[in-house]
Amino acid sequence: MSNSDSENVDALRLIDQSSEPIKHINGFLKHHRIPTTRNAGDQKFVVDLTFEEIDNDLQATFPFTSTSLRTEKKRNSGTRPR
Numbered sequence: 380m381s382n383s384d385s386e387n388v389d390a391l392r393l394i395d396q397s398s399e400p401i402k403h404i405n406g407f408l409k410h411h412r413i414p415t416t417r418n419a420g421d422q423k424f425v426v427d428l429t430f431e432e433i434d435n436d437l438q439a440t441f442p443f444t445s446t447s448l449r450t451e452k453k454r455n456s457g458t459r460p461r
Contacts, residue, residue: 395440404428 401413406428414421 405432
């Protein structure tokens with residue numbers, strides 16, 4: 380990557396990944412079955428089960444990320460080539 384490429388960011392993707400047994404996810408109850416296939420119904424079950432936890436994590440992370448990016452942008456605003 381050349382120096383000019385590193386100064387122009389067209390997109391940014393923040394990725395965080397974690398794994399845990401489905402039985403340990405908040406909201407998984409004793410009567411729920413562990414999905415053994417990958418179909419639309421099972422995917423919806425897992426999404427519904429994890430949505431609130433993921434949403435809370437994003438809400439906690441986003442303000443920090445947004446603030447950090449604004450600070451970095453202000454710091455670099457005078458040094459960027461136009």
